Amino acid sequence: xxxxxxxxxxxxxxxxxxxxxxxxxxxxxxxxxxxxxxxxxxxxxxxxxxxxxxxxxxxxxxxxxxxxxxxxxxxxxxxxxxxxxxxxxxxxxxxxxxxxxxxxxxxxxxxxxxxxxxxxxxxxxxxxxxxxxxxxxxxxxxxxxxxxxxxxxxxxxxxxxxxxxxxxxxxxxxxxxxxxxxxxxxxxxxxxxxxxxxxxxxxxxxxxxxxxxxxxxxxxxxxxxxxxxxxxxxxxxxxxxxxxxxxxxxxxxxxxxxxxxxxxxxxxxxxxxxxxxxxxxxxxxxxxxxxxxxxxxxxxxxxxxxxxxxxxxxxxxxxxxxxxxxxxxxxxxxxxxxxxxxxxxxxxxxxxxxxxxxxxxxxxxxxxxxxxxxxxxxxxxxxxxxxxxxxxxxxxxxxxxxxxxxxxxxxxxxxxxxxxxx
Numbered sequence: 001x002x003x004x005x006x007x008x009x010x011x012x013x014x015x016x017x018x019x020x021x022x023x024x025x026x027x028x029x030x031x032x033x034x035x036x037x038x039x040x041x042x043x044x045x046x047x048x049x050x051x052x053x054x055x056x057x058x059x060x061x062x063x064x065x066x067x068x069x070x071x072x073x074x075x076x077x078x079x080x081x082x083x084x085x086x087x088x089x090x091x092x093x094x095x096x097x098x099x100x101x102x103x104x105x106x107x108x109x110x111x112x113x114x115x116x117x118x119x120x121x122x123x124x125x126x127x128x129x130x131x132x133x134x135x136x137x138x139x140x141x142x143x144x145x146x147x148x149x150x151x152x153x154x155x156x157x158x159x160x161x162x163x164x165x166x167x168x169x170x171x172x173x174x175x176x177x178x179x180x181x182x183x184x185x186x187x188x189x190x191x192x193x194x195x196x197x198x199x200x201x202x203x204x205x206x207x208x209x210x211x212x213x214x215x216x217x218x219x220x221x222x223x224x225x226x227x228x229x230x231x232x233x234x235x236x237x238x239x240x241x242x243x244x245x246x247x248x249x250x251x252x253x254x255x256x257x258x259x260x261x262x263x264x265x266x267x268x269x270x271x272x273x274x275x276x277x278x279x280x281x282x283x284x285x286x287x288x289x290x291x292x293x294x295x296x297x298x299x300x301x302x303x304x305x306x307x308x309x310x311x312x313x314x315x316x317x318x319x320x321x322x323x324x325x326x327x328x329x330x331x332x333x334x335x336x337x338x339x340x341x342x343x344x345x346x347x348x349x350x351x352x353x354x355x356x357x358x359x360x361x362x363x364x365x366x367x368x369x370x371x372x373x374x375x376x377x378x379x380x381x382x383x384x385x386x387x388x389x390x391x392x393x394x395x396x397x398x399x400x401x402x403x404x405x406x407x408x409x410x411x412x413x414x415x416x417x418x419x420x421x422x
Contacts (some may be wrong), residue, residue: 002309005269005292006085006101007285008070008094009276010255011200014062018277019069020049022076022298028334029072035336036068036111044068059197060118063093064111070097070275071107075334077273077297081307082326084360086269087236089229089260091281092161092201093117095250101275102224103349104240106337109219116215120208121198121251130199131174133181136166136190143168143184150179160201161255164288169194171202201254209251216244220340223350225333234259258288265289273297273306321370324407325360325378329353331399332382338390348388352381375412 022029023045033045047055048065056065074097077083090098093114100110135143140162147157147170157172157180170180177199181191199205221243227236230246234256237246261284264272272294274281282302285294295302332353339345356378363370370378382403386396404410 003086003268003270004083005087005089005264005272006074006083006098007088007272007274007281008074008090008097008101009066009274009278009281010090010092010094011059011062011066011196012194013276013278013280014053014056014066015277016048016051016053016056018048018065018298019045019072022069022072023049026072026076026079028075028079031336032068032072032075032107035107036064039108039111040064040115057195058118059122060115063114063118066093066276067097067100067111067114069277070094071100071110073275073297074101077275077303077306078330078334082323082330083273083306084326084329084357085226087227087229087264087267089264090231091163091257092231092250092255094276094281095228095231095247097275098228099224099243099247101333102226102228103333103337104222104224104228104237104243105219106340113212113215113219117208117212117251120211121200121205124206124208125198125204127197129174130172130202130204131177132160132169132171132194132196132199133177134192134194135168135170135184136192138184138187138189140165140168142187143170143180143189146180146183146187147172147176150176150183152176155179156203158202159254160199162258163255164258164284166287167284169201171199172204173199201250201252203252205251209248212251213244213248216247220342222342222345225350225353229260229263231255231257231260234263257284261285261288265292271295271309319408319412321372321375321407321409321412322360322363324375324403324409325356325363325370327403327407328378328382329357329360331403332385335385335389335391335395335399339388344388348384352377352384356381372412375409379413 023033036044088098088102096110096114099105100107144159151157155173155176157170157176160171161169221240223240229236231250232246232253272285272292274296277298279296282294282296285292295306297303359374
């Protein structure tokens with residue numbers, strides 16, 4: 001059985017034009033970009049599609065831009081391909097994208113938070129005071145040892161990202177980063193200074209972390225629909241209550257990406273799909289775990305493979321109840337939430353969703369066809385989600401009509417709706 005992990009990139013994956021094709025082709029993507037513009041109060045869409053790379057690389061612009069493009073890609077994929085993820089994970093900033101796509105944070109809150117996150121991180125350290133350098137060709141233990149040797153109370157350098165066995169990033173005061181670089185060159189390491197505006201994921205970011213905690217404490221969080229891995233622990237979130245601590249800590253702690261991807265491999269993930277505008281995380285996974293098939297959804301060739309692998313078209317004359325159930329799950333996740341009553345959300349969205357999700361997993365694992373009762377449970381789950389999320393009636397009708405058409409289930413629904421109540 002295919003077990004899918006979905007990953008979201010962080011800063012550095014930005015590219016002029018990102019999200020433009022999805023925006024032009026899909027209403028869902030347009031809704032995401034328009035909502036981002038409304039929340040931020042400026043035209044993020046125009047910067048993403050037509051701006052300069054210099055403008056797009058400003059930290060307070062980059063972060064909401066990547067999140068918006070990533071969430072748009074995810075919602076389109078869920079709608080188009082019917083993926084049911086086993087895990088989500090995000091690299092640094094991407095953790096916000098993952099938490100948004102698992103419905104723990106509303107998109108409006110997330111885009112506002114990462115805009116502030118970018119500003120706080122930029123303001124934490126004066127420009128030129130800090131630096132980051134990627135290190136290749138030496139083991140992480142040696143890099144850590146060198147960082148400890150050169151660091152002082154006034155000039156600090158630490159490991160900030162463990163991206164793979166062969167790609168480690170160091171961060172800190174510019175002087176200390178340079179001193180560590182000299183020593184690592186002596187050990188035959190290959191070094192690439194990064195063009196960043198601040199020493200991310202180091203103790204120098206503590207002012208940003210303190211400011212970010214204050215903003216995170218203002219937000220309402222929901223239970224996670226899918227498990228999300230924390231950058232700090234490389235383990236799934238225990239509950240929504242750990243979100244504030246994890247997102248605060250990840251600003252000053254190293255990103256444990258290698259361990260996160262190893263976790264996915266150990267727990268049976270066979271396919272990894274990246275939601276970003278480039279192929280950074282896809283390429284890393286191919287090095288970390290070559291046995292895991294890795295794709296980027298915004299790559300047209302990869303997207304075609306994903307659609308072909310996951311959802312085969314069902315004959316119109318033969319209802320596909322399993323595909324119907326899978327599509328119900330996908331639609332439930334990508335439907336915008338307009339209701340922030342946590343108890344109602346748990347009862348009307350999370351619990352029925354997880355019930356149907358378990359059914360689908362068992363059916364796929366045992367290669368079985370759904371019973372009529374299971375088919376009915378999926379239909380009622382989606383109705384409950386629409387009702388709880390306060391989805392406009394016109395959107396509900398449109399989603400159901402498309403769902404029935406794609407799965408050939410309209411007659412089954414008529415039969416279901418004419419059943420006498422017991």
